[in-house]
Amino acid sequence: MLLDLLQQAAAEREAQALTRRRRIAHTACAPHQSVGAADAEPTPLLTFCSNDYLGLANHPSIAHALAEGAHRYGAGSGASHLVSGHSLAHAQLEQALASWLAPHIPEAQALYFCTGYMANLAVLTSLGTAGATLFCETLNHASLIDGARLAKADVQRYPHGDAAALDTLLRDSASQLKLIVTDSVFSMDGDIAPLAALLALAERHDAWIVVDDAHGFGVLGAQGRGVLEHLGLRSERLIYIGTLGKAAGVAGAFVAAHATIIEHLVNTARPYIYTTAAPPAVAHALLTSLDIIAGEEGHCRRAHLADLIAQLRAGLGVLAAQAGWTLGASDTAIQPLVVGDNAAALALSATLEAEGIRVGAIRPPTVPAGTARLRITLSASHTEQDVARLLAAIARAVPVAHQHREAA
Ligand SMILES: *Cc1c(COP(=O)(O)O)cnc(C)c1O
Numbered sequence: 001m002l003l004d005l006l007q008q009a010a011a012e013r014e015a016q017a018l019t020r021r022r023r024i025a026h027t028a029c030a031p032h033q034s035v036g037a038a039d040a041e042p043t044p045l046l047t048f049c050s051n052d053y054l055g056l057a058n059h060p061s062i063a064h065a066l067a068e069g070a071h072r073y074g075a076g077s078g079a080s081h082l083v084s085g086h087s088l089a090h091a092q093l094e095q096a097l098a099s100w101l102a103p104h105i106p107e108a109q110a111l112y113f114c115t116g117y118m119a120n121l122a123v124l125t126s127l128g129t130a131g132a133t134l135f136c137e138t139l140n141h142a143s144l145i146d147g148a149r150l151a152k153a154d155v156q157r158y159p160h161g162d163a164a165a166l167d168t169l170l171r172d173s174a175s176q177l178k179l180i181v182t183d184s185v186f187s188m189d190g191d192i193a194p195l196a197a198l199l200a201l202a203e204r205h206d207a208w209i210v211v212d213d214a215h216g217f218g219v220l221g222a223q224g225r226g227v228l229e230h231l232g233l234r235s236e237r238l239i240y241i242g243t244l245g246k247a248a249g250v251a252g253a254f255v256a257a258h259a260t261i262i263e264h265l266v267n268t269a270r271p272y273i274y275t276t277a278a279p280p281a282v283a284h285a286l287l288t289s290l291d292i293i294a295g296e297e298g299h300c301r302r303a304h305l306a307d308l309i310a311q312l313r314a315g316l317g318v319l320a321a322q323a324g325w326t327l328g329a330s331d332t333a334i335q336p337l338v339v340g341d342n343a344a345a346l347a348l349s350a351t352l353e354a355e356g357i358r359v360g361a362i363r364p365p366t367v368p369a370g371t372a373r374l375r376i377t378l379s380a381s382h383t384e385q386d387v388a389r390l391l392a393a394i395a396r397a398v399p400v401a402h403q404h405r406e407a408a
Pocket of ligand 1 (some may be wrong): 114115116117118120141143187212214215243244245252253317
């Protein structure tokens with residue numbers, strides 16, 4: 001019977017320390033957040049697990065723009081984009097995003113989606129038709145993996161960051177359409193894909209490259225335009241996906257690519273066509289978010305974030321070595337402290353929480369077995385004192401980690 005089967009599966013998850021539980025935030029997304037059950041007094045926690053890298057999720061100007069958008073356009077869009085839901089706010093947002101990516105993609109246009117998950121399904125299913133091959137990096141985000149599963153194309157995988165292996169696969173492929181598919185900043189590791197090398201391969205082997213910049217848009221690049229600006233890349237072979245619920249602080253995502261590709265998505269991408277358009281107010285709020293990202297304030301926030309990343313890494317490298325953990329080689333706001341064992345990662349997360357600090361323990365299947373970790377994320381809304389407090393709490397947990405290791 002279904003419920004018995006599911007209860008057994010739940011018991012197995014529990015035995016492997018793999019049960020996932022949601023927590024309830026009682027206050028806005030911010031470093032200091034109150035968290036707890038709906039019917040109890042929440043606990044204030046210093047949080048290092050959001051993807052709100054620039055601290056814009058709770059920015060008063062953007063919240064105000066959201067309210068203004070609701071006054072102007074109402075609460076809902078009422079229909080999908082191709083029916084009647086496509087508003088002036090959506091069109092203005094797409095135009096702004098297209099001009100952001102224009103230095104990097106010739107004849108760029110942009111298409112706004114409700115979520116990054118849907119944007120990835122759309123790109124991979126619309127372009128990855130029968131006869132095409134998707135060359136997918138092994139550490140890609142789940143939404144790219146699912147897009148590849150749904151696509152009719154053949155799928156080949158290449159090892160993390162391994163341009164030489166990809167070169168061989170591309171050379172040996174007789175596929176009529178080759179698409180390289182990769183995260184830019186890997187979501188659980190924080191490192192950056194070797195995109196210049198991948199683009200050179202795309203040019204050599206007549207392939208295209210789908211780049212998911214969920215963790216780069218807004219944060220990377222001098223003007224926050226993302227990984228293409230950061231690495232100084234330009235090519236019509238680039239099909240770029242940026243998400244707008246992370247550094248941009250609101251919700252949704254967009255694809256930027258050559259106008260012909262965007263036109264094809266509008267006409268064929270089922271995750272675009274068969275869903276209600278996001279509220280126009282959300283797009284309206286994003287216009288303000290883009291202004292902040294591109295302006296002086298965005299610049300200052302990125303500079304402050306870079307200082308915090310350096311501060312954290314300087315302290316954490318030493319502690320990781322003492323405890324026998326591994327600090328991933330990341331220069332971005334995502335800093336993985338790899339503990340290894342699922343239960344040990346949960347225990348470390350619980351130890352920090354007892355000190356009022358929230359850092360998520362990430363376990364399989366989100367990361368490979370044996371690499372359970374604390375995924376520490378920094379935001380421009382953290383202070384140096386916040387980071388110092390995290391480091392001090394982790395330092396107090398190092399002896400505990402030693403005892404566990406000796407007992408094991
Ligand atoms: C978060 C994320 C997505 C999904 O974006 P949403 O807008 O949250 O659906 C896609 N790709 C990567 C790499 C992500 O981290």
